[in-house]
Amino acid sequence: MEKNVLSTGLLADERPEVIYDLKNGQGSFMYNHNIKEVSVIKDKMGGITVTTDGDDRANAKMFQYDCVRVEYPRTADNIFNSLLTAKYPANTESKLVNEYQSAVLGLLGEEYKKPYEDFLKDRIAIRTMVDADAETYNIPEDL
Numbered sequence: 195m196e197k198n199v200l201s202t203g204l205l206a207d208e209r210p211e212v213i214y215d216l217k218n219g220q221g222s223f224m225y226n227h228n229i230k231e232v233s234v235i236k237d238k239m240g241g242i243t244v245t246t247d248g249d250d251r252a253n254a255k256m257f258q259y260d261c262v263r264v265e266y267p268r269t270a271d272n273i274f275n276s277l278l279t280a281k282y283p284a285n286t287e288s289k290l291v292n293e294y295q296s297a298v299l300g301l302l303g304e305e306y307k308k309p310y311e312d313f314l315k316d317r318i319a320i321r322t323m324v325d326a327d328a329e330t331y332n333i334p335e336d337l
Contacts, residue, residue: 200277209231211226212227212229213226224263225262225264225277233249269333273324290313
């Protein structure tokens, strides 16, 4: 059974560290990404609603981000593979490839190509983001 290691849409009052060491003696860390400042509405009961910047009801700013747990080693390739696998488990990626190939062969409609093409674009975006963060935080590509 696969563990869910990806959390999306998290909120924090302070900007989270991109690399957060779990200090568990095993080299595990959190890779926080897609960090952006957002306007929120905090109510008296402790509820928080993300809203648009122009919303007059907004009464605070927070940081919204996604987070994936990455096990040792701390390399760009490992971060990339951990994030890609968390977003697209092997069975999902296989399904996308099979449906794309079926569409190429004319067995399925052309609309079955788009999800795989979107996956490839997202894969490139993830690689670019991870490589930029690895350079910024002096993380090697591999061991």
